Every structure is written in C-alpha cells, then in structure tokens.
Amino acid sequence: MALLSVLTPVLAVILCLVIGFILLKSREAPSTPPVETGSKANFRPWVDQDLQDDTEITAGEDEDGDWVDISEEDLLHVPYSPKRYSEEMMLQRSQDFYTLMNERRSVRFISPDPVPQEVINNVIHTAGTSPSGAHTEPWTFVVVSDPEMKHQIRLIVEEEEEVNYRQRMGEKWVHDLAKLRTNWIKEYLDVAPYLILIFKQTCGILPNGKKKTHYYNEISVSISCGILLAALQNAGLVTVTTTPLNCGPQLRLLLRRPANEKLLMLLPVGYPASNATVPDLKRKPLDDIMVKI
Amino acid sequence: MALLSVLTPVLAVILCLVIGFILLKSREAPSTPPVETGSKANFRPWVDQDLQDDTEITAGEDEDGDWVDISEEDLLHVPYSPKRYSEEMMLQRSQDFYTLMNERRSVRFISPDPVPQEVINNVIHTAGTSPSGAHTEPWTFVVVSDPEMKHQIRLIVEEEEEVNYRQRMGEKWVHDLAKLRTNWIKEYLDVAPYLILIFKQTCGILPNGKKKTHYYNEISVSISCGILLAALQNAGLVTVTTTPLNCGPQLRLLLRRPANEKLLMLLPVGYPASNATVPDLKRKPLDDIMVKI
Numbered sequence: 001m002a003l004l005s006v007l008t009p010v011l012a013v014i015l016c017l018v019i020g021f022i023l024l025k026s027r028e029a030p031s032t033p034p035v036e037t038g039s040k041a042n043f044r045p046w047v048d049q050d051l052q053d054d055t056e057i058t059a060g061e062d063e064d065g066d067w068v069d070i071s072e073e074d075l076l077h078v079p080y081s082p083k084r085y086s087e088e089m090m091l092q093r094s095q096d097f098y099t100l101m102n103e104r105r106s107v108r109f110i111s112p113d114p115v116p117q118e119v120i121n122n123v124i125h126t127a128g129t130s131p132s133g134a135h136t137e138p139w140t141f142v143v144v145s146d147p148e149m150k151h152q153i154r155l156i157v158e159e160e161e162e163v164n165y166r167q168r169m170g171e172k173w174v175h176d177l178a179k180l181r182t183n184w185i186k187e188y189l190d191v192a193p194y195l196i197l198i199f200k201q202t203c204g205i206l207p208n209g210k211k212k213t214h215y216y217n218e219i220s221v222s223i224s225c226g227i228l229l230a231a232l233q234n235a236g237l238v239t240v241t242t243t244p245l246n247c248g249p250q251l252r253l254l255l256r257r258p259a260n261e262k263l264l265m266l267l268p269v270g271y272p273a274s275n276a277t278v279p280d281l282k283r284k285p286l287d288d289i290m291v292k293i
Numbered sequence: 294m295a296l297l298s299v300l301t302p303v304l305a306v307i308l309c310l311v312i313g314f315i316l317l318k319s320r321e322a323p324s325t326p327p328v329e330t331g332s333k334a335n336f337r338p339w340v341d342q343d344l345q346d347d348t349e350i351t352a353g354e355d356e357d358g359d360w361v362d363i364s365e366e367d368l369l370h371v372p373y374s375p376k377r378y379s380e381e382m383m384l385q386r387s388q389d390f391y392t393l394m395n396e397r398r399s400v401r402f403i404s405p406d407p408v409p410q411e412v413i414n415n416v417i418h419t420a421g422t423s424p425s426g427a428h429t430e431p432w433t434f435v436v437v438s439d440p441e442m443k444h445q446i447r448l449i450v451e452e453e454e455e456v457n458y459r460q461r462m463g464e465k466w467v468h469d470l471a472k473l474r475t476n477w478i479k480e481y482l483d484v485a486p487y488l489i490l491i492f493k494q495t496c497g498i499l500p501n502g503k504k505k506t507h508y509y510n511e512i513s514v515s516i517s518c519g520i521l522l523a524a525l526q527n528a529g530l531v532t533v534t535t536t537p538l539n540c541g542p543q544l545r546l547l548l549r550r551p552a553n554e555k556l557l558m559l560l561p562v563g564y565p566a567s568n569a570t571v572p573d574l575k576r577k578p579l580d581d582i583m584v585k586i
Contacts, residue, residue: 218515283422289430293442
C-alpha cells in the first residue's frame, strides 16, 4: 500500500504525459490544412518575388516562353511567305484599321434586329486563328440565340448581380448607388440576337484519358477575345465586354459545358439600338501608352 | 505528511496540465504560418470553389462585371450610331477578315529590313482602343529599336532561357532536347527591327498619390494584345507571341519601367525573313470551337 502510495504520483505523471501526447498529435493534423496545398505545389524557388503574379502562376515548368511544344517541333516545317505590301500601302492599311477600331465602343443598348448566323460563324472562326500557348487552342465559344436559353442566362446573371450590388460591393458603394444609371438589370441579355459565352479550357483531355495542363490558357483566350472584338467591329456589330461575377459555375452547368471549362467572358452581340448612347469618355493619347527606345 | 502524500498525485496532475498547456500554446504559433496570408486576405466566402481561378482572384469586390465604374457613369452619355452595313456587305467583310487573320502565323525568322516607325505608331494606337476593366487602359507598350538595347534584352532573355532549358524544365525534357530545333538562342531579338514589350499596370497612381487597383488588368492587356496582333497582320508584319519566363523584373529594370508594371509579353516585329518557315500545324475546325444553342 505504501509502495502504491509512492507510485501514485508517478502513475499520474505518466497518465498526464500520455494524454498530453495524444492532445499534441491531435493538434498536428489541422496544422497542415488540406486546403491551400496549391501554394506548395506551385512553389518554385527560382521565381523572383516580383514575378509571382498571374502569369507566373499559370506558367508551367515544362513550358517554353515561346508558346511552342515538342509535338509542334516534330511537325514538318514549311516555307512561309505572306504578301508584302509597299510602305505606302502599309501606312494606309494601318491608318485605316486604326480608324475602324477607334470607332469601337462598348455598347449596352443592343437592337433585337436579327443578324445572319453566317456572320457570327465567321467572327468566331476568326477568333479561332489566335495564337495560344503550345497551340492548345484552349477556347470554346458558346453562341446562344435561343430566346428561352438567353432568358435563363439573364435570370442567373441578374440574380448574382443584384447580390453583388446589394451585399458584396462594400459600404463605399452605398452612397454612390443613386448616381448609377445602370444596375443589375441586364435587358440586353434578352434583347441581343446572340450571346457569346467564352470558356477557357484550363486543361485538355489526351486520347489516353489523362489530363494535360493548358499553360497560359487565360492569356490565350483573352487574346482570342481581342481578335473576336476586332472581327465584330469589322462586321459592323457591337458588344460589351462583361465578366459576370460568380455566375461561371451556374452558367457552365446551364450550358452543359464540362468541368475543365471556366467562363471567362460573356458578350451580347448585335446591331446597336437606334437610341444607343455611350459614356463620353476619351482614350489615352499615343504618347501615354507608348514608350520608344 | 499523510495529507501531502495524498495531495502529491493531484499536484503532479496540475503540473502536467500546466506544462501540457504551455506546450500546446507553443505549437499553435507555427500552425499559423506568416507566409500565404494572401489566401486569407483573398478569402471571399461567396465565391464558389469552381470559380476560384485567376479571373476571380484578380476580380475585386468593388468591381461590376460590366467593366464600368462610377466615374464613367458620371460622364455625359452621348448618342452612338456607327455605320451599319448591308447583310451582304457584313458577310463579305467578315469573310475577308477571317481570310486575312487565318493567314497569320507565329514567325521566328524575322527580316532585318527596316519598317516605318509610323506603321508601328498606328498598330500601337490601335491596340490602345481595346476595352479595359473600368476603362483603366492598364497597358504600356515599350517599342525598342535601338540595337544596343535590343542586344541587352537578348542577353537577359537568353540567359534565363538557357537556365530554363538546362535546369528547370524537368527530366522528361532531357531525352527530347535532341529533337528540338529551337533552343535558348533567340536571334530574332537582335535581328527584328522592333521589339514590343507589353507591360500590364497592376495598379494605377491617383492624383493624390494613392494606389488604385486595376481589376482585370491581365485580361484587359491580353485583349489589347489580340487587337495588336490583328493590326500587325493587317499591315503585313509578323511576330511571335512570347512570354519570357523569369525575365520580367530584369527587363523592367533595364527599360526603367515603374514597379507597378509587370511584363506580360514580348513581340519581335518585322517582315518575315525570305527563308522563313513555320511548323505545318492545323487549326481546329469551326465545329470544334463553337457550340450553337
């Protein structure tokens, strides 16, 4: 009994140590959270801090900066000798193209007048001539003309936009809301003869079923959107560049697009309405955007 | 003494609990690492997991998806009635523009022949007509024609590219390297009459000196690059879209660009060399990139 009495504190200490050890172990598990492991996977010690932006994060290790991959290098190389204009012709063409593109404006008032499908086919085909990282052509252009589907899209976009306006846009918006002429009502989503929803394919599926990362997919698809905007303007059509917040997953499901595609932009397309207006804004002069060295 | 004997296990338990508590506390500190706090700052509970991609991370809370901000809404609205072509004319124009753009190829063999500066001015001016998030126009086009500066750029790019090839591109590249026709030698950086380096302005500086975030700056600048590529093609000039890995900070310092600017792309520009070749690749047919609903 005396021995037991002497041992009791020892046993108590051992018991406490065991309990303490179990507690410590149980704490360790949540200290390595399952989320944010991407930061570890993306860790590349040679990337300068200055460059840790979107470009670098989307850039892969097995990607040359030249947007060419080995499969392309395996291809036959063929001569390329496009038409060469005289200097006068180049000057005239570049001036004319500037004049045409400078007339482009983002237009929110779109006419319901029908537009030939063939013209839409041509502008999408033109967008598809864009360069892309390793020639992955990581874009899907969903062209919606069905009135019921356009209305479903409108309902999703407006519901999210209303929440954006009412709840998400922070206090500094509250006193400014009265000044806003536009709000979460997007009539053009019903009215425009076409809605073009542009999806970026974040990865591709190889013939063997494996995934293949599409490096620079967002930059590539954005470049193709630039060419699409040029093609629309060239055809005399208008649009407004929108990136509906938080609607991507719902619109992707509505349009039955696969999970490797993410919505990048939504462009309502048509003729401008006869009473269309645009804000009287100016563009920066050339000297403000160009530096010559 | 009997009392002490009885209390000893109790004291031992208390001591263990205190030690255990201290240990637990000391473990908690490293379980909230000082790095990756960005994920906390970016945490927005309403964003679907599906949408946590580049677009959403660059999208701000005080940003409408329509790329318009309040300052723009304060502007006078003016009528907008651009030229409307006949359906036949639209069809013809859209077909011609497709044909022109479809002739564009990424060309790595560029002629040293001089190109009029005025043409370059016009294509940059055209790129500046691109839409941008909240009309921030977050782009700087640095046009380099000075031979010494071009050579400095080449040295920086080639040094980094060589490290890319030799060290960073992983084992699977090693056995493929022999097949590669291109390597880290970028002769076009010396030869092309112009190098256009496109910087995205990640934020702007307001007149009061405060910083203003440029939402969607990467998408905006990529769209403007798409319009730039269209303008170059229209003028009969060629380029290759490159995103030099890890060279951004060095090139930014070399070109004396401010810290709010990040290099997005580098385009060598000129006529194609007389012996220029391109890989014999095909583009996806229209049905593979367009979905009609």
